[in-house]
Amino acid sequence: TTEIYPLSLHDALPICSGQRIVQVLGSLVFLATLASGALLARHNTRLGRGDRRGAARVALFLFFVEMLVWALGTHHVPEYWEINLLYMALAKAAYFAGLMWMLYLALEPLVRREWPRTLISWNRLISGRIGDSLAGAHVLIGAVVGTFITLLADVTMLANHGARGSTDFGNPFLPVLLGGRHAASQLLYSVDFAVSNSMSILFVLVVLRLMLRNTIVAAAASVLIWTLIVSGTGSGNIALNTLSGALGAALLILVLMRHGLLALVSSAFVFYVLSGFPVTTDLSSWYAGTSLLAPLVVLGLAGIGFRNA
8 A cells, every 4th residue: 555645845854953952842842731731631620610512522523524634635445454544543533632622621711711702702613603703703814814924934935035934834735736635635634733733822822821920921922932833943044034933923822812712723724725735826737726726715714704704
């Protein structure tokens, strides 16, 4: 059986000491989030706090999305090895869904106490109120911010003469050029990316707020952390990469604090779709059809948000 894995230039380049430090920082942030999230989720569960129904809905949704990503994006063959691939896909989907379930239980009581407006539109959406006006407004705002951050990353790359400001975020996902089901898999994976990263950003911000006892300082520290993680792996002009990464991180934190989790998820989704799909204005190109899918999805999302708002 043959598997196709997405490769980027980052996989082939040697890693310098600064990039290695940034990778260690990112790993430490992930491990700290995992450990503190588990402790907080256990504490909230023992006290009977937290929206367990909402956490279960999010976990089940992401589990099925992850399985669809595997089903559409993997090369399947009628052999016994296919069962092993299914086992690995189920394990990954279960781990991812369980991790998001744990983070949601850890987050929800704290966010409801510190920033209750952050989850209003999100809770309305996951409860089935898809046409809610506030949710539509936040989806539209997120689409605009996500598009701006994508343009910011592209301008940074042009100013760096083709070098990317970050080699861990915003890389084109080349398997989408293989056809429709691979493009659909990438769109679904963008949903996973948006939800998981948005919840991680919110979790880090809330924990910093509890530790530092000051919202502004916590927001600044959160921007600093994500700037280092995003721009620390890039190549080209370091100052330009840092400025671009800081501006993008600050916009995301501002959107989160001002409009809530749903707007942040929408921003992350739009950014990942626009940066993950190779886009061309040459309609005679052989991949023009796949290229048009990304802006059409973003326009459709923004249109639905505008209509509902």
